[in-house]
Amino acid sequence: MKAALRRIWGLVYRHLCLYRRSWPRIVELAYWPTLELLIWGFTAQFVAHSQADIALKTGGSLIGGVLLWEVALRSQMGVTISFLEEIWSRNLGHIFVSPLRPRELVAALLCVSVMRTMIGLAPAALIAAFLYAFNIFSLGLPLLLLLLNLMLMGWWMSLGVIALLFRYGASAEALAWTLAFGITPLACVFYPVTVLPGWLQVIAKIIPAEHIFSAMREILYQNQINWTQFLYALGLNGLWMMMAIGIFSLQFRVARSTGALISIGE
Amino acid sequence: MSAVIVRNLSKRFGTVTAVDRIDFTVPNGATIGLLGGNGAGKTTTISMLLGILVPDQGAIEILGHDMARDRFAALARMNYSSPYVALPMRLTVAENLAVYGHLYNVPNLKTRIRDLAHEFDLESLLDRRAGALSAGQKTRVALAKALINRPDLLLLDEPTASLDPDTADYVRARLEAYRAESGAAILLASHNMSEVERLCSSVLMMKHGKIVDQGTPDALIARYGRDDLEQVFLTIARAATPV
Numbered sequence: 001m002k003a004a005l006r007r008i009w010g011l012v013y014r015h016l017c018l019y020r021r022s023w024p025r026i027v028e029l030a031y032w033p034t035l036e037l038l039i040w041g042f043t044a045q046f047v048a049h050s051q052a053d054i055a056l057k058t059g060g061s062l063i064g065g066v067l068l069w070e071v072a073l074r075s076q077m078g079v080t081i082s083f084l085e086e087i088w089s090r091n092l093g094h095i096f097v098s099p100l101r102p103r104e105l106v107a108a109l110l111c112v113s114v115m116r117t118m119i120g121l122a123p124a125a126l127i128a129a130f131l132y133a134f135n136i137f138s139l140g141l142p143l144l145l146l147l148l149n150l151m152l153m154g155w156w157m158s159l160g161v162i163a164l165l166f167r168y169g170a171s172a173e174a175l176a177w178t179l180a181f182g183i184t185p186l187a188c189v190f191y192p193v194t195v196l197p198g199w200l201q202v203i204a205k206i207i208p209a210e211h212i213f214s215a216m217r218e219i220l221y222q223n224q225i226n227w228t229q230f231l232y233a234l235g236l237n238g239l240w241m242m243m244a245i246g247i248f249s250l251q252f253r254v255a256r257s258t259g260a261l262i263s264i265g266e
Numbered sequence: 267m268s269a270v271i272v273r274n275l276s277k278r279f280g281t282v283t284a285v286d287r288i289d290f291t292v293p294n295g296a297t298i299g300l301l302g303g304n305g306a307g308k309t310t311t312i313s314m315l316l317g318i319l320v321p322d323q324g325a326i327e328i329l330g331h332d333m334a335r336d337r338f339a340a341l342a343r344m345n346y347s348s349p350y351v352a353l354p355m356r357l358t359v360a361e362n363l364a365v366y367g368h369l370y371n372v373p374n375l376k377t378r379i380r381d382l383a384h385e386f387d388l389e390s391l392l393d394r395r396a397g398a399l400s401a402g403q404k405t406r407v408a409l410a411k412a413l414i415n416r417p418d419l420l421l422l423d424e425p426t427a428s429l430d431p432d433t434a435d436y437v438r439a440r441l442e443a444y445r446a447e448s449g450a451a452i453l454l455a456s457h458n459m460s461e462v463e464r465l466c467s468s469v470l471m472m473k474h475g476k477i478v479d480q481g482t483p484d485a486l487i488a489r490y491g492r493d494d495l496e497q498v499f500l501t502i503a504r505a506a507t508p509v
Contacts, residue, residue, distance in 0.1 A: 006371050007369050009368055011369070013361075017361040021395075091351070093348070098369040099341045256318060257320045262318060
């Protein structure tokens with residue numbers, strides 16, 4: 001166990017060193033969440049300008065949606081970009097021939113993802129508080145459940161992307177940037193699921209984000225916690241995570257068999 | 267006692283047989299050369315020994331561990347260096363060595379890094395980024411990384427490729443010294459025949475995925491009636507049919 005933790009720390013340390021020395025990487029972490037927040041924050045202020053109670057709450061849910069959806073996006077990108085860093089630096093060959101187990105590799109990438117997400121979102125959360133008077137912590141204790149669920153969602157998406165990188169090599173790199181964004185319309189971040197056509201609602205319902213943001217809106221609009229939505233989100237995240245782990249493990253085995261691990265950067 | 271035992275090992279990629287039912291052993295404390303032209307199957311063989319490629323057939327036992335069932339126990343006691351696999355360029359030399367020291371669970375890591383830095387003349391480079399080093403300096407860092415866990419088996423893929431003669435000689439001397447003092451086994455894939463003659467007690471000649479001949483460099487030179495190992499290599503590589 002101690003050796004495993006040390007191996008995980010080894011890879012986390014590798015990424016900490018990378019970020020410590022590269023300010024453009026740090027700026028990039030916070031750039032998109034901050035930009036998104038500024039755009040949607042001013043939109044929310046415009047909507048809230050009518051002073052109607054519903055408009056004020058809609059403004060709040062827009063800002064909350066931006067901040068929280070970024071948790072899922074940044075968690076997913078935190079894992080996949082860290083994995084891509086190993087491909088870009090042609091270091092993966094050394095990693096895969098070290099005693100680092102695949103599960104330890106994933107654990108290290110998840111740790112890096114948490115750090116990246118926190119660093120990336122802290123400025124956006126501060127801007128939301130000072131510029132729009134929206135305190136994300138006003139969501140209270142359920143905020144932890146929202147964050148946990150969104151991080152889980154980001155993580156299973158990232159395992160899926162890495163599985164595709166094992167399968168298709170660096171040519172699947174674009175998915176690291178785009179997959180989670182592609183899900184956004186069905187995540188119901190800014191609107192309730194009922195806005196979608198019936199057949200799309202069915203698909204949206206199997207995505208944990210729909211339940212997470214529905215729960216968030218209930219907290220903001222009605223000041224009540226819908227535990228059922230949280231449980232749905234947690235259950236769906238569990239199912240998706242199991243599927244993602246299965247696909248990741250399968251593709252890792254296939255990559256070891258086909259030689260894709262050797263040529264993954266090409 | 268053998269550090270590596272390979273039995274009936276094969277690997278196919280589609281219709282191409284990259285490695286075709288090879289058998290060999292690497293005794294403890296020996297340096298064995300793996301020679302062959304491009305596409306002979308050397309890299310595929312090394313990849314299977316490292317566990318990043320699964321054989322279609324056959325068995326690999328490394329340091330008493332079956333690679334099919336217990337590869338991580340073996341990987342902890344071996345290491346690898348190749349100029350074709352880089353170390354993170356933005357990390358300093360010290361950080362790179364620390365990362366791999368953690369991955370290999372090296373005790374007293376700071377002391378080990380200091381000793382390796384002294385041994386490979388890296389003391390003045392420890393705080394330099396790996397990407398800012400010359401080819402020779404990078405090779406010394408890569409070798410320091412390969413020795414960070416005091417491996418019982420060292421796999422080296424062209425360790426002196428692109429090095430000037432002085433640096434290459436220095437690297438060979440360090441490898442000889444490490445083998446002598448540690449009793450480690452070394453499997454060396456190289457296209458540099460004088461290097462193989464100097465370092466290797468035995469040579470495996472590969473062609474079309476098969477081991478077509480093996481023996482000490484002197485025995486091979488005598489068997490083919492040539493002046494040196496390079497001429498033996500050319501004779502085997504240019505033969506129309508397997509030797």
